[in-house]
Amino acid sequence: MTERHRLRSLLWIAYMNGVVPMRTQPLYLLSILASPLSFLFFVTVASHGTLIFYGIAGGMILTVLSVGTSLQTDMSHYRTDLKFQDVIVASPVEAPIYVAGIALSELIYSLPGLGVFVVLWRLNGPISPEAALSVVGILLTVWALATSLGFTLSTYFNDIRETFVFSSIVSLGLSVLPPVYYPISAIPASVRWLAYLSPTTYAAFLMQGAFGLQPLSLPSAAVDWLILVLAAIALLAIAAVKARWRDP
């Protein structure tokens, strides 16, 4: 396959798994928003509205994180139930193209949901180009991180039900325990170290900085970016090395 063919394959996979289901299964678009909007609702109600923009920033992160969960579920289903992955393995399409295509499709699928949060964000006032660029960068890095993790996990399950168990644990570790929906000061000091173990904590710091909710110095932002990008690279590398394309 030439580079042009690879790119075309990737885009066709993204179209197949991202655009076609929007037309045939539009209700699924609402399902992707269910968790992020629920968290936003609870955080807003519990804080009497003071944390609404933390909730909106967290909702964006959770929407993109759910892309990874969807990818994990889709790829497990396509591999174990439908044997679709075997159809693709026995074809010129290479594993990275397939994974990137599915990952892009999940991102496309999450765009309407992200659009809702962008509208809500706009309620806070005008959005500066720097903040918008920063948010796009953060979300793309979280997307790379979440989809790499999702793909790696998907290759280890023999039954779709196992992926549901892992999805819940991953969601807990990446979006509920870290301060995605609230400031880190809300976490008791004795267990705060746990939050620092999750890469999404750094994504949340950067998002809260871009939203103007927390002051973020340049050195702090640089450290947060470094940790987030390194985590994404590490998970991409693990996905590349550990992911099983041909069964052992």
Next chain:
Amino acid sequence: MPVAVEARHLSKTYEHRGGKTEALTNVDLTIPAGQVYGMIGRNGAGKTTFVRVAATQLTPTSGTVTVLGYDILRETSKVRARIAAVPQESRPLYFLNVDELIFLYLTIRGTDPRDARKRTDAILEELGLASVRKRLVHMLSGGMRRRAMVAMVLASDAEVLYLDEPTTGLDPIARREVWSAVRRAVRDGRTVLLTTHYLDEAEALSGRIALLEGGQVRLEGTPSSIRDRVHQPYRIVVSGVLGRSELESFGTVSPVEGGFLIFAREAPARELALLALSKGAKVSLGPVTLEDIFLQVVGKSIDADDTSEGDGKEGGA
């Protein structure tokens, strides 16, 4: 004769919590290019494992396999550029319609969209799917879904096609539509490796056949050469009159409804036919069918299940 797939000393052992299951043991096979190669065997015989290894979906434990001269482990991308597969029990993505399933499979493989459109239209017509082209695949019957999967790979430009039980669940008319599409693929110079439980299908389509049992090739050759090698190449069905003890001196006797089935060599077969006719019995005499051969070689019907052997259905996943 050009070779499509060649396996040498191929073995595959699945390791699992309960121990090890040997699915293929020292298999040597040469599959000529440009014809249908039928692989028959009971569940667990090793057919699917062989197909999955040759289709680069499963890693062999030992031995080598080449596809069109390329090694499946060292030259994987060259192999994958030339193959297409419909795995056993595979199902199409439920949110696609039939047209999208085929068209998108082709474009994802790298086929130019205009060419993919032409190929899609042609195969839909050929396999009798044109009338349901806009129907979502999950709205189709199981047989139609299977046909759509077969259409998908037949529409591709792959030189070697792996069809793992492609007609399971199809009605007789649909089966024959698939057969004619498979025959056309072969006329175009392609090779089809077909596994099946339907022995009539293997016989009708295949230039050569391999009979697998217990992970080993028990018989291999053209359908006629397989017949020639069978110890008792004639089947005689005798109804009434003669008892089992009288028949046993002529060959191998099995009870069937209303009488007995006897496998025999040519001279005893003729002798038995004449004897039975002289006693007023109903007699039918003919060459053994593939099903008979299977029964003779394996000692069990092809439909008899054997879950003790791995067939790659669960092992590699």
